[in-house]
Every structure is written in C-alpha cells, then in structure tokens.
Amino acid sequence: MPPVTVTYSKNVFIPLTNLCRNDCGYCGFRSRPGGIKGYIMRPEEVRDLFRRRGDAKEALFTFGERIEETDVGRILLDEIGYSRMTDYLIDLCEIAIEEGLLPHTNMGVVDYDDLRRLKPLNASMGLMLETTAIVDAHRNSPGKDPALRVNTIEDAGRLRIPFTTGILLGIGERREDRIRSLQEIARIHEEYGHIQEVIIQPFHPKPGTRMENHPPPTFDEIRDAVMLARRILPDDVAIQVPPNLTDFKRLIACGANDLGGISSVTPDYINPEAPWPSIEELQRQIFPYILKERLPVYPKYIEMRWMGEKTRDLVLRYSNELEGDH
Ligand SMILES: O=c1nc2n(C[C@H](O)[C@H](O)[C@H](O)CO)c3cc(O)ccc3cc-2c(=O)[nH]1
Numbered sequence: 001m002p003p004v005t006v007t008y009s010k011n012v013f014i015p016l017t018n019l020c021r022n023d024c025g026y027c028g029f030r031s032r033p034g035g036i037k038g039y040i041m042r043p044e045e046v047r048d049l050f051r052r053r054g055d056a057k058e059a060l061f062t063f064g065e066r067i068e069e070t071d072v073g074r075i076l077l078d079e080i081g082y083s084r085m086t087d088y089l090i091d092l093c094e095i096a097i098e099e100g101l102l103p104h105t106n107m108g109v110v111d112y113d114d115l116r117r118l119k120p121l122n123a124s125m126g127l128m129l130e131t132t133a134i135v136d137a138h139r140n141s142p143g144k145d146p147a148l149r150v151n152t153i154e155d156a157g158r159l160r161i162p163f164t165t166g167i168l169l170g171i172g173e174r175r176e177d178r179i180r181s182l183q184e185i186a187r188i189h190e191e192y193g194h195i196q197e198v199i200i201q202p203f204h205p206k207p208g209t210r211m212e213n214h215p216p217p218t219f220d221e222i223r224d225a226v227m228l229a230r231r232i233l234p235d236d237v238a239i240q241v242p243p244n245l246t247d248f249k250r251l252i253a254c255g256a257n258d259l260g261g262i263s264s265v266t267p268d269y270i271n272p273e274a275p276w277p278s279i280e281e282l283q284r285q286i287f288p289y290i291l292k293e294r295l296p297v298y299p300k301y302i303e304m305r306w307m308g309e310k311t312r313d314l315v316l317r318y319s320n321e322l323e324g325d326h
C-alpha cells in the first residue's frame, strides 16, 4: 500500500461579522446582548489581516448569517456604506485576490443570485449541512432548517462551485440522523458532482451558551462518524477532521484524509479555546502519513476549471508551485 497522504490548506481566518440572524445553542462566536459585542470588521482591518498573511494562500471568510435582517446589522452596514453584506464581501474578495489570497466563503444560507455573484471571486465555497434532524440547538435558527441548507448546497452545485460541507456531531442528533445527513450529502454529490470535502466537526462546548454544559461527542462517536462518512460518501470526496478538536492521527486510520484550513496568523475564531498545532508539529505528529499542502479548491476541480474565473490565474500559479514542491 502507498503511504496515505493527508492534506491541509494554509489560511487566514476572517471573521467579518459576529452579528447573525440565527442563535444556535452551541455558538460561542455570535454577539449576545449583555455578552459579546457585535461588530463588522472595517475594510482597513481586513486589509491588515491580508497583509499579515505570511505564506497563507486561502482567505477564509466565515461569519454570521443574513445580518441585513437584524436592526444592528443594518445600522453597522450603513456605517461602512453598504446595504448588503454580499456587496461588501464581493469588494473584499477582489482585494483578497489582489493580495494573493484565494477566497473560500462560508456565510451560512445564501440565495441563488448571491451565489452567482460570489462564484467568480471564490476558489470554493462552503456551508455545513450540520444535520438533517430537527434539534433543539436550532430552535432559534431559521437558517439551520435542513431544507434551506440543502437548497443552498444544491444551488452551488447548479453553479458548479467547488464545495465544502459537513456535519456537526453532538448537537442532539442520533446516529441514524448522522447516517441520513451523510446520505443526503452523497445524494447531492451524485447529482451535481461539486462536493470536494465533508467536514466531520465535533461540537465543543462554549462558556455562556445554551449548550455550555452539554457534553461533547466522545472519541468513539467521532471515529464512528468518520467511518460512516467513508462508507457512505463516494471515494472522490475527502473527509476533513479538525486537528485542533480531534485526535486526528487515529482518525486517519479510519478514512479521514484532510485537516482543513490551518492558520499561523489568526486563531480559529469559531473554537478560539483550541489552538491549531503548528505545521511543524503536525508534520511530526502525523508520521508515517505524508502531510501535503493543498489549495482551497481541490485538484480535480482545478482540472475541470470550476474555480471562480477571477481566481483562475492565482490558482494555477499556486497549483504549479505546490506540484513542484515534493
Ligand atoms: O479553521 C477553520 N476552518 C473551518 N472551515 C474552513 C476549512 O477548514 C477550509 O477553509 C476549507 O477546507 C477550504 O480549504 C470551515 C469551512 C466550511 O465551509 C464550513 C465550516 C468550517 C469550519 C471551520 C472551523 O471551525 N475552523
């Protein structure tokens, strides 16, 4: 057997806004009345992050959903001269590309027209399915309706956007629900062929949230989910596990083959209590598997020219660099 290769992407995490129309029971990122203050990052702050990128090649834009639907969101957007987050994001993606970064946007549920406008500026995009089950954690989150999420993932397929999705483990769903969620992702991929990776993301409790005392999934549950994913998903779909939240080495033996975005400049703003190991540390821990850098768009989709048109030159340049780097 050839040695197993495990991939990762060097990214800069850009948490554009912590405002959100949803209120997920597990989320420690979102602003809360009397708790974390709401913000939108200003263009200068975003530019500053781009400039500090080091050798990162991916700009990961992950932030709260549809803030135009909130009063504070409308006010703060207006202050920076926008009425829609998508318009602001499009301008920032342009700048990211100028600075040598490939955008990967995960902004929650997005409608078809916004996806169509974002496609040219993104190397790939993402939306976690989370779960197809109806769970209490999502009772105040209209955007976590599984039908809406499936719809966005399918729209991305119609637009040929290389796509990342995944399931969140331990938010009140049962094992059967995990199976159903993975089957649903497999079905979508069979229809549109755009799913490049599926994240098996374990819930991590956050202080001050409704689920702060809810236990995280056990290692056995995470391993079981990785094995289910490997069995249910087609072989061309990578399985991503976060190295800051899991005993990733033992999961590689069960079929995981990607570690996602790793930043040496920014923390994981969704799980700030869990620092990423450095690349050197990962390299050391992962032996005898081989660690290899990848771009936010997987090679198959580079060959198929599915990445956004405006990212094309940069993708091809970086891809040649990485291929020469054995
Ligand atoms: O660094 C992180 N990257 C996260 N990523 C990014 C991911 O690691 C990379 O950006 C992709 O693998 C593309 O290279 C997500 C991407 C999604 O589309 C959906 C959810 C996540 C969650 C995280 C996360 O918690 N931390």
Ligand SMILES: C[C@H]1O[C@@H](n2cnc3c(N)ncnc32)[C@H](O)[C@@H]1O
Binding pocket: 026, 027, 028, 062, 106, 128, 130, 167, 168, 201, 202, 203, 204, 205, 206, 270, 271
């Ligand atoms: C960006 C992604 O981060 C995940 N996410 C949100 N909150 C948590 C948490 N407490 N623990 C682990 N993952 C989380 C969700 O799956 C979201 O879609």
Ligand code: SF4
Binding pocket: 020, 021, 022, 023, 024, 027, 028, 029, 030, 063, 064, 065, 108, 141, 143
């Ligand atoms: S997980 Fe995403 S959608 Fe849910 S509250 Fe947090 S930012 Fe909003």
